[in-house]
Amino acid sequence: MAPAPPAALRDFELLVLLAVLGLKDDAYPVSIRDAIEQRTGRAPSRAAVFITLERLQEKGLVTSTFGDPTPVRGGRAKRFFRATRSGIAAAQQAVDQVSAMTAGLDAVLKRR
Amino acid sequence: MTRDRDVPALARRLLRAVLPLDQASAIEGDLLEELRSSAGAPRRWPRAWLSIQALRLTGAALGWLMMRRLSATIRLSLRDAWRVTRASPTTSALAVAVIALGIAAATVTFSVVDTVVLRALPFEHSDRLIVISGETDRGPIPLVSAAEYVAWRDQLQTAEVAAWTYRLGRLQRGDDKRIIVSLIATPEFLKVLRAAPALGPGFSERDDNADVDPVVISDALWRGFFNSDPRIIGSTISLEGQTVRVTGVMPPGFQFPDGPERIDLWRRYVPTAEERSLSAGRSSSLRIIGRLRDDHSLTAARSEIEATSAALAAAHKDLFGGWRVRVTMLKDSMIGAVRGWMLMVLWAVALVMTIACVNVANLLLARGAARSRDLGVRSALGAARWQLVASLLTESLLLAAVAGGAGILVAALTLDLVTASLPAGIARAGHIAIDTRVLIAAMAMSAASGLLFGLLPATQSSRVDVASLLRSGGAPSVGDRRRRVRTALLVAQVAFVVVLVVATGLVVGSFARVVWTDLGFDPAPIAAYRVGVALPAGASPEAQRAAIAVARTRALDEARAIPGVTGVALSAGGAVPFASGSTTMLAVPPGAPDQSSIPIDSLWVTSSYFDVMAVPVRRGRVFDDDPNEQSVMLDEHIAAQLFGEADPINQLMTLRGYPQPYRVIGVVASVRPQGPEQEIVPRAYFPIGPRLIGGFDLLVRAANRPDVAAAALAELPARWSGGMRGINKPVVLRDQWRRLTASRRFSAGVMAALGVLALIIGAAGIYGVMSAVVTQRRREMGVRAALGATAARLVRETLADAGRWLLLGAGIGVAAAWAIGGVLSSLLFGVTPRDPLIYALAVALLLIVGLIAAWLPARRAGRVDPLIVLRTD
Numbered sequence: 001m002a003p004a005p006p007a008a009l010r011d012f013e014l015l016v017l018l019a020v021l022g023l024k025d026d027a028y029p030v031s032i033r034d035a036i037e038q039r040t041g042r043a044p045s046r047a048a049v050f051i052t053l054e055r056l057q058e059k060g061l062v063t064s065t066f067g068d069p070t071p072v073r074g075g076r077a078k079r080f081f082r083a084t085r086s087g088i089a090a091a092q093q094a095v096d097q098v099s100a101m102t103a104g105l106d107a108v109l110k111r112r
Numbered sequence: 113m114t115r116d117r118d119v120p121a122l123a124r125r126l127l128r129a130v131l132p133l134d135q136a137s138a139i140e141g142d143l144l145e146e147l148r149s150s151a152g153a154p155r156r157w158p159r160a161w162l163s164i165q166a167l168r169l170t171g172a173a174l175g176w177l178m179m180r181r182l183s184a185t186i187r188l189s190l191r192d193a194w195r196v197t198r199a200s201p202t203t204s205a206l207a208v209a210v211i212a213l214g215i216a217a218a219t220v221t222f223s224v225v226d227t228v229v230l231r232a233l234p235f236e237h238s239d240r241l242i243v244i245s246g247e248t249d250r251g252p253i254p255l256v257s258a259a260e261y262v263a264w265r266d267q268l269q270t271a272e273v274a275a276w277t278y279r280l281g282r283l284q285r286g287d288d289k290r291i292i293v294s295l296i297a298t299p300e301f302l303k304v305l306r307a308a309p310a311l312g313p314g315f316s317e318r319d320d321n322a323d324v325d326p327v328v329i330s331d332a333l334w335r336g337f338f339n340s341d342p343r344i345i346g347s348t349i350s351l352e353g354q355t356v357r358v359t360g361v362m363p364p365g366f367q368f369p370d371g372p373e374r375i376d377l378w379r380r381y382v383p384t385a386e387e388r389s390l391s392a393g394r395s396s397s398l399r400i401i402g403r404l405r406d407d408h409s410l411t412a413a414r415s416e417i418e419a420t421s422a423a424l425a426a427a428h429k430d431l432f433g434g435w436r437v438r439v440t441m442l443k444d445s446m447i448g449a450v451r452g453w454m455l456m457v458l459w460a461v462a463l464v465m466t467i468a469c470v471n472v473a474n475l476l477l478a479r480g481a482a483r484s485r486d487l488g489v490r491s492a493l494g495a496a497r498w499q500l501v502a503s504l505l506t507e508s509l510l511l512a513a514v515a516g517g518a519g520i521l522v523a524a525l526t527l528d529l530v531t532a533s534l535p536a537g538i539a540r541a542g543h544i545a546i547d548t549r550v551l552i553a554a555m556a557m558s559a560a561s562g563l564l565f566g567l568l569p570a571t572q573s574s575r576v577d578v579a580s581l582l583r584s585g586g587a588p589s590v591g592d593r594r595r596r597v598r599t600a601l602l603v604a605q606v607a608f609v610v611v612l613v614v615a616t617g618l619v620v621g622s623f624a625r626v627v628w629t630d631l632g633f634d635p636a637p638i639a640a641y642r643v644g645v646a647l648p649a650g651a652s653p654e655a656q657r658a659a660i661a662v663a664r665t666r667a668l669d670e671a672r673a674i675p676g677v678t679g680v681a682l683s684a685g686g687a688v689p690f691a692s693g694s695t696t697m698l699a700v701p702p703g704a705p706d707q708s709s710i711p712i713d714s715l716w717v718t719s720s721y722f723d724v725m726a727v728p729v730r731r732g733r734v735f736d737d738d739p740n741e742q743s744v745m746l747d748e749h750i751a752a753q754l755f756g757e758a759d760p761i762n763q764l765m766t767l768r769g770y771p772q773p774y775r776v777i778g779v780v781a782s783v784r785p786q787g788p789e790q791e792i793v794p795r796a797y798f799p800i801g802p803r804l805i806g807g808f809d810l811l812v813r814a815a816n817r818p819d820v821a822a823a824a825l826a827e828l829p830a831r832w833s834g835g836m837r838g839i840n841k842p843v844v845l846r847d848q849w850r851r852l853t854a855s856r857r858f859s860a861g862v863m864a865a866l867g868v869l870a871l872i873i874g875a876a877g878i879y880g881v882m883s884a885v886v887t888q889r890r891r892e893m894g895v896r897a898a899l900g901a902t903a904a905r906l907v908r909e910t911l912a913d914a915g916r917w918l919l920l921g922a923g924i925g926v927a928a929a930w931a932i933g934g935v936l937s938s939l940l941f942g943v944t945p946r947d948p949l950i951y952a953l954a955v956a957l958l959l960i961v962g963l964i965a966a967w968l969p970a971r972r973a974g975r976v977d978p979l980i981v982l983r984t985d
Contacts, residue, residue, distance in 0.1 A: 028138075028142070029138075029139070029142050030142045030145055030146055030149075045168075046142075046165060046168065046169055046172075047168050047169055047171070047172030048172075050139070050169055050172055050173065050176075051172055051173075051175075051176045054176055055176075058180070066134055066138065069141075070141075072144070072145055072148055073140075073141030073142070073144050073145045074117070074118055074119075074140065074141060074144040075141075076137045076138060076140050076141025076144065077134070077137065077138055077141060078138060078141060078142075079134075079135065079138035079139075
């Protein structure tokens with residue numbers, strides 16, 4: 001049986017997934033939100049990040065594990081997210097699609 | 113880290129109620145970390161901030177979880193529903209077919225009713241448009257005379273008015289000729305409608321002095337006849353031999369819904385001084401449309417119009433005897449007659465739809481009974497009742513969706529057929545289509561029907577007693593309760609069917625009465641053609657008389673020569689039957705004071721008229737065609753009114769305004785020239801001979817093919833000369849009569865179709881329930897057969913059961929029809945809403961159909977073999 005094609009991603013799902021990939025072993029909601037804010041200049045709501053992570057997990061694109069409790073968090077553990085192989089494939093496909101579509105548009109889009 | 117820096121307890125508890133502990137705890141940690149991190153600005157109210165953020169996340173988590181759960185439930189239900197639907201294809205197909213038929217019927221009906229009755233007219237502020245007409249005790253009179261129009265135009269403060277009429281005409285440009293429909297209207301007409309030509313100035317005040325009459329043409333005529341000639345404005349064309357100037361082209365698709373279906377040309381009409389003054393009598397040939405001015409209400413306009421008209425009528429008492437003005441909204445006047453029966457058909461369709469839903473509910477209930485094992489197992493495995501209900505409801509919604517799709521498809525395919533068979537003259541019939549509104553209504557209807565027929569079976573079937581199911585080894589057991597519900601549904605269905613069949617009976621009965629009403633004459637073999645005679649201007653009365661006599665003789669002779677024609681006659685002064693227009697004269701009863709008079713519809717005819725129209729002569733004789741005869745024939749009605757019990761023959765009748773009395777020489781039967789549903793028109797017939805009037809109606813009797821005779825009549829004018837010409841087209845009275853009764857014929861046909869459909873659905877329902885009953889009672893019957901009950905007895909008892917339910921349903925139906933029948937009374941003719949014969953026939957029909965439907969499964973009861981039944985248990 002041929003492997004299933006990578007799942008299609010919505011805009012915000014792609015941002016969150018890319019943030020998870022970029023943060024490697026340190027991807028948890030707070031850092032993910034910070035990363036998106038730093039790169040895009042706009043902070044998504046905590047609820048949006050939460051639901052998107054849940055949805056990505058349901059699609060099998062990320063997994064989550066719990067870390068150790070830390071004092072700064074009032075003794076609570078972090079919930080770390082990691083992209084799965086199909087998550088990486090889905091992100092790859094989405095980025096490929098965007099770059100395929102943006103090729104030759106440099107003049108119009110004024111890339112910095 | 114201080115204690116007050118933790119997430120407040122309440123928020124924490126809520127979050128943990130929604131999410132698993134580890135996830136909730138991780139979120140709390142995230143929030144605390146953010147609060148303490150140097151990146152975040154110091155927060156004034158840390159506890160409040162924590163609470164708010166935690167609550168927002170709780171809400172998000174809750175929404176997310178519910179969405180997931182719901183979509184999973186829907187997915188599962190749909191999967192189940194599809195499986196079940198495929199597992200019992202017969203039931204599913206039957207249910208889909210019944211509901212699809214219902215939805216198709218309802219969709220078509222709704223699209224017709226929506227377009228014709230419910231929508232606004234295509235004019236600016238169309239809810240301000242009114243129609244002014246007249247009425248007498250005998251019925252409505254749509255036409256008024258120029259005098260009324262001028263009075264209203266000049267005096268009304270509350271409304272602006274325009275008068276119009278229409279006629280066929282011949283248009284010529286070079287060698288091109290075409291017969292067109294012209295709307296002849298006073299100059300205010302387009303302004304009242306708030307319509308204007310797309311090209312050109314249209315009509316204006318200056319036209320009054322123009323030497324050439326201005327006309328405005330339709331877009332279709334401009335494109336079709338004038339090849340979209342851009343220089344059309346200002347050019348002259350020949351209309352009826354007269355030169356007119358085109359001053360405008362109307363926008364494409366512009367229509368005047370109250371007028372003829374197609375208008376090619378608008379022509380200006382200005383009443384002559386003679387027409388205004390009523391000096392030459394009152395000739396009513398105009399229709400009036402108006403628009404309420406400013407903020408005046410219909411009531412205000414009505415009272416002003418009534419006052420104006422009353423003043424006019426008081427000044428001309430003799431011409432307005434018994435006449436009253438009538439003011440209605442344009443929309444009401446257009447659809448007034450249609451509205452009632454259209455809404456009736458809509459209700460009938462709703463009833464059929466209800467019957468279909470009840471029927472399908474019963475079918476699904478039967479399937480639910482067969483599935484009690486499946487449902488029981490699911491219940492035993494922990495499915496909650498609402499989940500069972502949801503999955504059963506999904507089944508019915510799935511069926512309804514399929515049926516809705518099929519129904520809309522059927523409706524789309526048959527709509528053209530239905531609109532084509534609509535009676536002619538229904539406003540806006542050409543605009544009927546399945547559009548977004550209709551689609552939305554059809555889909556809503558499908559969903560509603562799915563809920564309607566699904567809810568009861570779902571709640572009933574999901575009531576599973578797991579313990580008894582397991583005890584019985586999984587065999588489906590049908591409780592008394594469920595059987596009662598099915599019986600109740602059956603009774604309800606029968607009651608609905610009876611209501612519909614009674615309504616059908618009343619409508620069809622009315623139609624039959626209309627068809628059988630004695631009109632006093634026989635329209636079937638008659639063709640009529642109106643002939644105009646232009647009198648030589650300035651000629652002496654003798655010369656004019658001679659010209660008229662020549663024209664009359666010529667028309668009669670040529671018509672008589674048409675093959676198949678067995679009689680010819682002329683009439684003048686009134687209209688041919690089923691058309692409007694009349695001349696009213698005032699008869700003064702003998703011995704009565706001069707002020708009292710009786711309005712009489714007057715007609716000038718040749719002596720052959722009574723033979724040709726088959727109006728029976730009751731007493732006396734028909735007059736001769738002597739031009740000097742001062743005699744009159746009366747109908748029975750007016751003869752009795754004038755002379756009471758005395759013999760009217762040889763009595764003298766005095767007419768107001770005529771010095772010489774007329775001698776009554778004959779009495780003929782009363783007629784209903786306006787059709788079976790109008791009152792008798794009291795009428796006097798005068799010999800046409802002495803009458804100095806140019807136009808007349810040529811009437812021919814052609815027993816076999818009046819249509820062929822009409823076609824031959826249309827050929828005559830080509831040979832005529834001396835100012836004789838044919839006006840409009842010859843009419844076949846049989847066609848006019850059909851047109852007049854078209855609404856009744858159509859609604860009777862539709863109701864009959866719906867009634868039959870309801871009977872079929874009802875019969876299917878009875879068949880289904882009785883089949884189930886017989887199957888369930890096989891064992892009991894087997895035992896009784898073993899104990900000696902004969903087959904005939906078992907069949908009889910089963911039928912008696914069915915008969916009891918049928919009678920109960922019929923009783924309820926009759927009571928319901930009795931209670932609500934009154935709403936139909938305005939649509940009925942010759943039958944009362946509680947006509948006992950129709951009720952009896954309806955019940956008898958239902959019992960026959962119902963017992964046949966019950967007999968088929970009941971036969972199986974007689975064939976139960978006790979050995980087989982007892983062995984299987």
